[in-house]
Amino acid sequence: MKILQVNKFHYLRGGAEKYFLDISEALRQLGHEVAVFSMNHPKNLPSPWSKYFVSRISFNESKWRDKLLAPGRIIYSLEAKRKFKKLVDDFRPDIIHIHNIYHQLSPSILAVARKYRIPVVMHLHDYKLVCPNYQLFVDNQICYRCRKQRYCQAIKHRCFQGSWLKSALVALEMFWHHRVWKIYEKTVSLYLAPSAFMKETVVSFGIPEAKVEVLYNFIDQAKLEKKEVKMEDYLLYYGRLSFEKGINILLEALRLVPNTPRLKIVGVGPEEDQLKDSVKSLGLEGLVEFLGAKYGSELEEIILSAKAIIIPSVWAENMPFVLLESLALGKAVIASRTGGLPELITSGETGFLFENGNSADLAEKIMALNDYNLAQIGSAAQATVVDLTLEKHYNRLLEIYQRFIKKV
Structure with missing residues (x-):
């Protein structure tokens, strides 16, 4: 099977990257062809696919170039779409498994998958699919204010780094992706939730329950x-x-x-x-x-x-x-x-x-x-x-991949 794994960082940064790197290597070891798409970064692990990676952008640094590029890059990255299309043309994946693509890559890449009718599975490592600030947490408490796509609440409560401007940008991002373009709704075949709580949460925000399955992470x-x-x-x-x-x-x-x-x-x-x-x-x-x-x-x-x-x-x-x-x-x-x-x-x-x-x-x-x-x-x-083994996780993941490949 030819599997394209996508995550914005290609180095060990957090739980999402650990899973992305581990499952990519496990699938390779089990005989599958695995390509990866990510962003260039000095800490990146070596990859034969790095020529397709998008240029680095940092939203935490004060470079004027990055500040000017940030809004467009967050909402719709033309560079990511172009390079992703080149990778898809060259690799021809059977399925695309996306992890964290927000901001540095953007869902512009999903337009390529949709055009080529390649099934997409999305792993929910955080709450960004339904929450502008990723965490469901603002004003020192768990927050559900953006249910029913009320993203203006993000601006009202300055939920992103305490900034009205940044909160307005991520609210606009969510509004465009989910209420106007609806690219996730149109493109993602299945969402994988690492906990039952994650599934319950995204379903309560309007994601169809039939499109979300719980898949616990595996252990060493x-x-x-x-x-x-x-x-x-x-x-x-x-x-x-x-x-x-x-x-x-x-x-x-x-x-x-x-x-x-x-x-x-x-x-x-x-x-x-x-x-x-x-x-x-x-x-x-x-x-x-x-x-x-x-x-x-x-x-x-x-x-x-x-x-x-x-x-x-x-x-x-x-x-x-x-x-x-x-x-x-x-x-x-x-x-x-x-x-x-x-x-x-x-x-x-x-x-x-x-x-x-x-x-x-x-x-x-x-x-x-x-x-x-x-x-x-x-x-x-x-x-x-004890039952959260790589073998069982891999078999379940493969069953999911095959289920949606057959539907194409």
């Missing part, structure tokens, strides 16, 4: 192998250091726990300095350790040695790899009751859930850890993800 089976590592007496947060991840809730909870446990924080992000200030103001110096970014075996050892993993997110998490990886490694997880997180955790049996944003409830769950056999909780947690 090597992580299921029993590893003898001595559990130490510290809690662990690992992931991006940003507001929606709720790390401040975790710090506030620690302050409420007698004999405050140690906390290790792994990761980098825009809130790092603010979090370090919070540690000082809350009197947690000496108890909280910032380790920076960690990867591979070094990160795995830190996870395995932890007493428990904390996922205190205040936004509606989809199905983060942090959760899947922690469960696969047999660790007890304390997570907020939000988004897709409760789908794999039964509180008190395979982990623990606390009320979203409630530091006192989180503190209670941390204090209750001593009342449980954490090794037993970890074994039960691991059992919940």
